[in-house]
Amino acid sequence: MPGEAFGLYTHQRNNRTRSIALIIGLFLMVYLTVWGVMLVGYGYVGVPRGRTVLNFVGQRFWAWLPFITLGTAAWVFIGFRINVGLIEAVSGAEGVTREAQPKLYRMLENLCISRGMVTPKLAIIQSDALNAFASGVNDKQFTVTLTTGLIEQLNDAEIEAVIAHELTHIRNGDVRLMVIAVVIAGIISFVGEVLFRNLGRVRISSDGDKKGSAFAIILGFAVIAVAWLLAVLIRLSLSRAREYLADAGAVELTKNPDAMISALLKISGRADIDNVPSGVMDMCFENDPDDFADLFSTHPSVTKRVQALVQTAGGRLPPEAPPGPPKISERQTLPEIAETSAAHGPWSRPAPPAGS
Numbered sequence: 001m002p003g004e005a006f007g008l009y010t011h012q013r014n015n016r017t018r019s020i021a022l023i024i025g026l027f028l029m030v031y032l033t034v035w036g037v038m039l040v041g042y043g044y045v046g047v048p049r050g051r052t053v054l055n056f057v058g059q060r061f062w063a064w065l066p067f068i069t070l071g072t073a074a075w076v077f078i079g080f081r082i083n084v085g086l087i088e089a090v091s092g093a094e095g096v097t098r099e100a101q102p103k104l105y106r107m108l109e110n111l112c113i114s115r116g117m118v119t120p121k122l123a124i125i126q127s128d129a130l131n132a133f134a135s136g137v138n139d140k141q142f143t144v145t146l147t148t149g150l151i152e153q154l155n156d157a158e159i160e161a162v163i164a165h166e167l168t169h170i171r172n173g174d175v176r177l178m179v180i181a182v183v184i185a186g187i188i189s190f191v192g193e194v195l196f197r198n199l200g201r202v203r204i205s206s207d208g209d210k211k212g213s214a215f216a217i218i219l220g221f222a223v224i225a226v227a228w229l230l231a232v233l234i235r236l237s238l239s240r241a242r243e244y245l246a247d248a249g250a251v252e253l254t255k256n257p258d259a260m261i262s263a264l265l266k267i268s269g270r271a272d273i274d275n276v277p278s279g280v281m282d283m284c285f286e287n288d289p290d291d292f293a294d295l296f297s298t299h300p301s302v303t304k305r306v307q308a309l310v311q312t313a314g315g316r317l318p319p320e321a322p323p324g325p326p327k328i329s330e331r332q333t334l335p336e337i338a339e340t341s342a343a344h345g346p347w348s349r350p351a352p353p354a355g356s
Contacts, residue, residue, distance in 0.1 A: 016173060022180045022234060023076060029188045030072045032227040035061050039220025043213045053216035075187065080137050083183045087135045087283075091276050093123040093145045104151070107160050108144065111167055111253050120144050120170065127274065130154070130267040133283040134166040134175045142170050147273060158263035161250050162285055165260070168249030174242045175283075181234045182279035188231040243299050244308055257315030261306050268302040 038057045047056040079086075088094070098105045104122055112119045120134070120142035128149040136142035144166045151159065169175050251257045264286070271286040281287045282298045309315035 019173070019177050019180055022177070025230065025234070026076065026180075026188075027069065027072055029227045029230050030068065031065075032223050032230075033188055034064075034068050036220040036223030036227065039216045039223065041220075043216030043220060046213075053213040054219075057216070079179075079183045083137060083179045084135050084141050084143050086183055087179075087280055088123060088143075088145075091125055091145070091273070091280050092127075093125045095121055095123045095143070103156075104146070104159070104163075107156070107163055108167075111160070111164050114253060115167075115171065117167065117171065118142070120167070122146075124148060124151070125273060125276075128270075129273040130270045130286075131273055132162050132166055132285045133280070134169050135179065135283065136170075137176045137179050142175065149270070150267070153270075154263055154266060157254075157256055157259035158266065161254055161256060161260040161263045162267075164250035164253040165246045165285060167253065168246040169242070171249065172242065172245060174246065178283045182283060186231070186279050188227055243305060247305055247309060248313065251309065251313045251315075257309050257313040260313075261309050261315045261317065264302050264306055264309075 035057070038061060039053065042053050042057050042060075047053050096104075101122060101124070105119075108122060109119050111117075118139040120136065121144070123143050123145040125145060125147045127147040129147050130150040130153055132144065132146045132150055134142065134144050144163060146159070146162070150162065154162065247260055250260055254260070267286045271284065273281065273284070286302065287299045306315070306317065310317050
């Protein structure tokens with residue numbers, strides 16, 4: 001299975017190292033962004049004549065550095081404290097009680113007991129899409145979120161496989177890493193997008209007392225672009241191997257690779273949740289682009305995940321499955337394969353009673 005060479009414990013250790021590196025990198029990105037914003041701002045409004053914008057901004061930046069550092073540390077603290085609430089607010093997820101979803105909570109508890117895990121909370125998104133994700137950075141916060149479409153379209157074994165996949169992400173430390181990337185570093189992308197959207201409105205000031213600088217503005221935008229690019233690279237640094245390992249961990253928990261394969265095939269092509277930010281989609285069970293964006297995807301294709309389960313976990317493919325990974329343009333056939341295979345093979349459903 002791709003990614004198995006790393007091993008589970010190596011993956012967990014690497015995630016802890018990456019989490020620390022991301023937080024340190026966040027401070028660097030904030031410094032770059034603030035410096036760039038100051039260059040743009042003072043290049044626009046101007047500085048006292050006789051001073052250069054670069055020199056003036058340099059002095060102000062070093063004077064403000066302690067406050068910038070404290071502000072960034074405060075944002076890291078707030079991000080860790082309220083990340084679940086932020087993600088629920090932008091995704092429309094709502095927590096559900098044990099009384100409202102007793103079957104789902106029973107699945108969740110049974111899987112957690114088998115591994116000695118603290119049972120996470122459960123939340124649901126009202127959406128026809130078939131998807132799920134985990135959020136939180138500690139035992140008190142961990143939450144598994146499912147869409148109503150997934151609950152309605154998948155059978156119990158398939159839902160259990162998806163929940164086991166998300167629990168494995170929690171167990172492996174993937175969720176904490178994604179929260180840092182999405183919630184904390186996402187603020188850099190937000191600042192960059194706001195500034196570049198207002199790029200055309202910039203007018204350089206020049207009067208008797210102050211003088212702006214086109215060079216400082218251009219340099220400022222370039223610095224912000226670098227910080228923005230670093231924020232994007234954070235997403236790309238999140239190894240796709242985590243999905244293979246989570247699939248393998250789910251099979252270890254459920255002892256049912258066929259259910260995981262069946263869930264993947266049903267979800268393929270139906271996973272997009274409307275109006276949910278791309279950062280949250282990166283955290284989802286499935287986020288498989290079907291075009292050029294696949295090069296920058298944080299998830300391996302469903303086909304490759306299914307093949308990995310067949311080759312290493314003893315999962316069984318439906319007879320109509322392609323012999324090898326299809327091209328991106330051909331991936332839409334997978335849901336059709338799932339529908340066709342539902343009539344026979346390991347995915348067969350019991351025939352309805354006569355007269356029903």
